[in-house]
Amino acid sequence: MKKLLIFIPFLILNCAQADQTLKKIKDNGIVVMGVRESSGALSYTLGNGKYVGYHIDICNKVLAGIQKQLGIKKLEIKYLPVTSQNRIPLIQNGTIDIECGSTTNNLSRQKDVAFAVTTFVEEVRMAVLAKSGISSISQLGGKTIATTTGTTSVQTLRKHERATGINFKEIYGKDHSDSFLLLESGRADAFVMDGTILSGNIARAKNPSDFKIVGEVLSIEPIAIMLRKDDPDFKKAVDENIKGIIKSGEIAKLWNKWFMQPIPPTNIKVGIPVNENTKLAWANPNDKPMEEYTTKK
């Protein structure tokens, strides 16, 4: 135990070496990318330490660009899986340099970390059984709504309930497939979640035609690549590279690759075309937080 205590000061010191990621990359020839085990088509694992997805492709292109700018011959990219609980501390203490997952850019996180320009805008929607006849959130009075523990959708629902006065019962699945099972088995009348996750789950269902995504957009969330705070040089380098990918049209190709075409390991299509908000974010690259996006009421 005493031996472990010795490490504590080092952990704290680690937090201090936050700045100058570019120099760190140049000196060591290594960059550590935080990735997710299963964040839809954005960032997920194929097993055996292989990580793929829309955001991982973007990050690899960005890092290749940075390698060129720094003029280093070899840049080793290490992948480290992170969770929604540890991703912010790990980026703060320098364990990872860039996080390419599914992190929503919001004001409370901007106090701790920085975000690259938005590459993906998520719309929170609801999925229902096609035969249920539900087409709007206003029809959900007295109904049961499923969502997943540990997601911002829970808070979205809570706020919505308070604002509209429509009373519904919420149940929480422990993960997305659990929540989807609640809808599939009829325990819940609707499943409120990020549109890509809903589409992904429906695509993998036994009978995808039994389900429908309906109703208004409940919340709009800019999803971005996460970086350390107070490192303007690195942020600028990442932003410039992303803007390059947007301008060259590569980003639209990547969207097509991950969201319109069959993807591994199951070769099923997610099947969502680029939404309006994402197009706007590509047209005017920015790092506005979620709070500056408003849903149409």
Added chain:
Amino acid sequence: MSSFFQWKIFLQDTGGGQTYLQWLISAWGWTLAVSFCSWAIAIIVGVFIGIIRTLPNKFLLFIGNTWTEVFRNIPLIIQIFIWYHVIPSIFLSLRQVPPFILVVIALGFFTSARISELVKAGMESLSKGQLQAGLALGLTRSQTYRYILLPLAFRIIIPPLTSESMNIIKNSSVAFAVSISELTMFALQAGEETSRNIEIFFATTFLYFVSAFAVNRLALYIENRLKLPGAIGGAR
């Protein structure tokens, strides 16, 4: 770093008209409620199953052993899944049962298997002569159990029973899987909403520790009060 330990996040509004602190307290209440109710079921069922496993009746012994092995050998989270998803899809009327009841039954039965094992071990640690002497004195078997064997066996198993009672508080965290807003769910959800996982996990860890430690102290007190001079573990 300036951003470490911002305890004031607990005073933030959750967006539903209460603060995170209020939510934390109510989550603690759910954890204790799940733990206590499951514990009550576990004790009642566990003692019953433990006793029938010591009786000279093959059929009861078979029932008792099956119960213990089934509930002890299936991982808890899978048992919860079976109670919550599988059984209600066979018996549709069970869907109306609140998840609180399901998780209390699941956790109670799981722990009852472990308690039955303790009770059986406690009984077997007593010498055979105790039972024979009781019967020879003209007591019936149930009287011998009631007045001689069980009081001794219970005193012997108080320490492992304490561990089980502390375990049940920690195991109650599986209730989050069936949508009960207890401490683990609070930690996952509030951590996501506030992005301050370190503070949130500190607070929940502290409450788990306090709850389990309180059980430990209470059990120690009971153990000391019940000590019998001359019985196993009772000489002091």
